[in-house]
Amino acid sequence: MFESLQERLQEAFKRLRGKGKLTESDVNEALREVRLALLEADVNFRVVKSFVNRVKERAIGQEVLETLNPAQMVIKIVYEELVALMGGENVGLNMADRPPTIIMLCGLQGAGKTTHAAKLALKLKKEGKKPLLVAADVYRPAAIKQLEVLGSQVGVPVYSEGDQVSPVDIAARAVEHAAQERRDVIIVDTAGRLTIDDELMAELQQIKERLKPHDTLLVLDAMIGQDAVTTAEHFHGKLGIDGVILTKLDGDTRGGAALSVREVTGRPIKFVGVGEKLDALEPFHPDRMASRILGMGDVLTLIEKAQEQVDRKQAEEMAKKMLKAQFDFEDFLEQLRALQRMGPLQDILKMLPGVGAQLKDINVDEKELKHVEAIILSMTPKERRNPDIINVRRRERIARGSGRPIAEVHRLIKQFEQARKMMKQLGGMEKMMKRGKMPRLPGGGFGGLFGRR
Amino acid sequence: MAFFDRLKAGLQKTKEALIGQVNTVMSVFRKIDDELFDELEEALILGDVGVTTSTRLVEELRRRARQRGLKNGNELLPLLKELVAERLGDGIAPLNLNEGGLTVILVVGVNGVGKTTTIGKLARHLQEDRGLKVILAAADTFRAAAIDQLKVWGERAGAEVVAGPEGSDPAAVAFDGVKVARERGADVLIVDTAGRLHNKAHLMDELGKIARVLGREVPGAPHETLLVLDATTGQNALQQTKLFRETVPVTGIALTKLDGTAKGGVVVAITDTEQVPVKFIGVGERLDDLQPFDPKQFAEALFAE
Numbered sequence: 001m002f003e004s005l006q007e008r009l010q011e012a013f014k015r016l017r018g019k020g021k022l023t024e025s026d027v028n029e030a031l032r033e034v035r036l037a038l039l040e041a042d043v044n045f046r047v048v049k050s051f052v053n054r055v056k057e058r059a060i061g062q063e064v065l066e067t068l069n070p071a072q073m074v075i076k077i078v079y080e081e082l083v084a085l086m087g088g089e090n091v092g093l094n095m096a097d098r099p100p101t102i103i104m105l106c107g108l109q110g111a112g113k114t115t116h117a118a119k120l121a122l123k124l125k126k127e128g129k130k131p132l133l134v135a136a137d138v139y140r141p142a143a144i145k146q147l148e149v150l151g152s153q154v155g156v157p158v159y160s161e162g163d164q165v166s167p168v169d170i171a172a173r174a175v176e177h178a179a180q181e182r183r184d185v186i187i188v189d190t191a192g193r194l195t196i197d198d199e200l201m202a203e204l205q206q207i208k209e210r211l212k213p214h215d216t217l218l219v220l221d222a223m224i225g226q227d228a229v230t231t232a233e234h235f236h237g238k239l240g241i242d243g244v245i246l247t248k249l250d251g252d253t254r255g256g257a258a259l260s261v262r263e264v265t266g267r268p269i270k271f272v273g274v275g276e277k278l279d280a281l282e283p284f285h286p287d288r289m290a291s292r293i294l295g296m297g298d299v300l301t302l303i304e305k306a307q308e309q310v311d312r313k314q315a316e317e318m319a320k321k322m323l324k325a326q327f328d329f330e331d332f333l334e335q336l337r338a339l340q341r342m343g344p345l346q347d348i349l350k351m352l353p354g355v356g357a358q359l360k361d362i363n364v365d366e367k368e369l370k371h372v373e374a375i376i377l378s379m380t381p382k383e384r385r386n387p388d389i390i391n392v393r394r395r396e397r398i399a400r401g402s403g404r405p406i407a408e409v410h411r412l413i414k415q416f417e418q419a420r421k422m423m424k425q426l427g428g429m430e431k432m433m434k435r436g437k438m439p440r441l442p443g444g445g446f447g448g449l450f451g452r453r
Numbered sequence: 454m455a456f457f458d459r460l461k462a463g464l465q466k467t468k469e470a471l472i473g474q475v476n477t478v479m480s481v482f483r484k485i486d487d488e489l490f491d492e493l494e495e496a497l498i499l500g501d502v503g504v505t506t507s508t509r510l511v512e513e514l515r516r517r518a519r520q521r522g523l524k525n526g527n528e529l530l531p532l533l534k535e536l537v538a539e540r541l542g543d544g545i546a547p548l549n550l551n552e553g554g555l556t557v558i559l560v561v562g563v564n565g566v567g568k569t570t571t572i573g574k575l576a577r578h579l580q581e582d583r584g585l586k587v588i589l590a591a592a593d594t595f596r597a598a599a600i601d602q603l604k605v606w607g608e609r610a611g612a613e614v615v616a617g618p619e620g621s622d623p624a625a626v627a628f629d630g631v632k633v634a635r636e637r638g639a640d641v642l643i644v645d646t647a648g649r650l651h652n653k654a655h656l657m658d659e660l661g662k663i664a665r666v667l668g669r670e671v672p673g674a675p676h677e678t679l680l681v682l683d684a685t686t687g688q689n690a691l692q693q694t695k696l697f698r699e700t701v702p703v704t705g706i707a708l709t710k711l712d713g714t715a716k717g718g719v720v721v722a723i724t725d726t727e728q729v730p731v732k733f734i735g736v737g738e739r740l741d742d743l744q745p746f747d748p749k750q751f752a753e754a755l756f757a758e
Binding site: 036039040041042045108109110111112139140141142143145146148149150153194195196221223224225226227228230231234248250251252253254256257276366 | 495498499500501503504505563564565566567595596597598599601602604605606619650651652653655683685686687688689690692710712713714715716719738
């Protein structure tokens with residue numbers, strides 16, 4: 001009963017795809033499924049209504065129903081409307097023309113403000129900025145301590161005055177402090193509050209008036225239901241927000257909030273939080289998100305992640321080696337480590353087209369990667385470079401050294417040989433592709449259509 | 454009826470949001486037709502009851518309206534109330550206590566739902582209202598300053614807190630909790646755990662380990678496993694309930710943040726499909742803002758004029 005949004009939508013489209021010609025009622029039926037899928041994903045009721053109407057209007061037009069592949073046209077329209085719904089393209093932080101840039105975070109209790117203040121600080125620091133975190137949550141027990149701990153973890157100073165001072169004054173003095181210390185971005189963490197709490201909302205307004213932040217960001221839990229719209233509308237109405245950080249997107253939520261907030265506030269989602277580690281913050285790309293929702297994978301993000309971890313030159317060299325089947329265990333180990341640095345394997349696999357929905361019940365065991373690493377590390381450098389010399393006695397030694405059963409060593413070496421063979425074939429295929437013979441990728445459909453955008 | 458009044462006050466927003474819409478539908482004198490049923494379904498969906506359960510409720514409403522030969526639109530509301538109340542179970546579901554021995558309560562949930570706050574309130578309730586001696590175990594050793602947060606709540610509620618260093622094994626803290634609770638002759642041990650997303654297998658395994666250690670130290674423990682759900686959460690709360698139940702024996706739900714604009718309607722779906730009773734609701738940030746969940750009063754306050 002509880003399939004993912006992806007699965008539901010693909011199911012809806014599958015029925016369309018089998019047909020050569022579409023009637024209006026075919027489209028209506030598919031859109032009824034789309035409507036249900038979106039509602040179950042917690043997209044706001046009214047947003048769903050207008051979204052489905054927009055798609056219907058375009059899909060039932062003559063030019064669609066009479067095209068050669070009407071089903072793909074309908075999917076394309078859904079994709080385009082999804083992208084439009086989420087705001088079209090990525091929007092970054094508003095930076096001040098003259099530093100310091102002031103960023104203020106606000107939101108309901110438990111949305112993840114403190115954690116994301118630290119994540120944002122780390123990101124800015126990596127970009128060469130000198131951020132300052134400001135602890136203006138004086139209400140939640142130990143919130144200041146939490147920010148201080150996180151600040152030291154990311155190596156960013158935290159300005160605090162304890163919990164007996166008005167947050168408005170703390171924030172104002174933090175700006176002076178930043179000037180003295182030459183910090184160029186100020187990130188203000190505020191207490192979580194309900195939008196109907198007039199007193200606390202007034203306090204936020206005061207902070208905003210005093211600081212005149214360049215970017216006021218609403219931090220929103222991706223698992224939020226229909227209330228997403230009320231919350232976003234209220235924060236925007238009373239405070240005026242510039243953007244949204246959507247958190248906890250690494251859960252299995254279908255992220256309906258992502259589809260609703262932009263529509264009702266006109267403000268973009270700027271970042272998404274995708275994990276508990278402090279570098280698990282990604283810029284939000286509506287087009288990529290739409291691809292993920294429709295099960296088309298997110299190869300672009302995957303490539304970017306890989307680029308962060310692998311040196312380009314090194315990668316090219318590696319690719320050459322792989323295609324010539326000169327790939328050895330040293331290379332393998334290096335790749336294994338780069339892969340681990342990219343984040344949980346499960347998240348990475350999900351970005352591949354067609355893999356997401358199939359993977360939902362499979363748990364990738366990160367420990368297995370560690371075991372593989374242990375086995376390789378128990379080989380001598382010579383063995384790693386010349387896997388062919390690893391005979392039975394060597395295997396026994398490797399098994400003892402790594403503390404893994406010998407069967408596991410056999411399996412790894414066998415898999416390695418198979419992988420090498422496959423790469424050799426891939427090398428052949430690459431030549432073929434250069435001659436213009438594109439082999440059809442399995443599970444295509446979506447890929448073929450959108451790859452050419 | 455101080456409790457009822459306070460419950461009602463806390464639920465006022467919930468009522469206005471959910472019932473405001475229902476009442477608009479009902480207030481006008483109308484005939485019973487498809488459009489009216491559609492509007493009712495819409496109101497339920499907007500209250501986070503979810504498509505599946507809303508559809509089922511409205512189908513049942515149609516059936517009963519036909520059975521009873523209802524003609525006027527305004528007769529539907531009392532009937533819908535009845536249906537929702539039915540779905541929420543009958544009577545107050547009590548906390549499972551280990552009479553004559555140490556009761557262990559394990560508190561679990563995803564990040565940011567209000568576990569630590571709920572524990573503070575629950576500790577006060579057990580100590581002051583029921584005269585039980587409570588010890589708290591800070592087994593959220595992951596989130597920065599979570600231990601300090603629990604200590605503040607422990608102080609407010611007057612309960613001793615057992616803690617290890619940040620980053621230590623949470624199962625070990627739970628173990629120490631049992632030991633200290635026994636030494637102090639406490640009646641109840643409440644174990645706080647780190648927030649974890651239910652789809653992270655390794656974190657769920659860790660939780661399973663905590664429960665196993667508790668069960669090994671105290672027969673039948675945890676006697677109560679409370680899943681804390683945030684009322685602003687949408688349909689994902691169903692999935693949370695389902696997956697937490699696969700790892701630990703969830704015996705009750707604490708629904709928090711009901712004092713906001715969120716409608717919390719997802720509990721109707723949860724009690725309907727997962728058969729886990731809601732035992733407490735959180736309606737504010739004060740120490741006494743935790744109320745036992747009474748399905749009838751909840752439904753009544755929800756639908757009260």
